[in-house]
Amino acid sequence: MTDTHILNIGFDDTDSPKGMCTTFLAYKIVDLLKKQETEFLDFPKLIRFNPNIPWKTRGNGAVSLRIRTKNPSKIKNQIKNLVEKYSDIKNGANPGLVFYESKEIPEQFTDSAN
Helix, strand or coil: CCCCCEEEEECCCCCCCCCCCHHHHHHHHHHHHCCEEEEECCEEEEEEECCCCCCCCCCCCCEEEEEEEECCHHHHHHHHHHHHHHCHHHCCCCCCEEEEEECCHHHHHHHCCC
């Protein structure tokens, strides 16, 4: 794949105590990406949070994906549309979606000491 971009994608809080599931949304996004000209650079990652927190969402987990694509703008728009479509906002979901277009994620983004 020539003239490509590395796209890191993360999303969370698409579910509510009443329904939906962030991992189901991950399935929908992966299904969409498999039909595009994208290359998965790693398996999707499920980030589990403390299940004992009283304000947790239903599944209390986030998902991250890392892909290579020729058209990051198109992919970003499609994923944004899926997050808007499937997030259970009416029942309290407060979705977050982040895209970082780079091969490496800076250490200050991942270092918990900062």
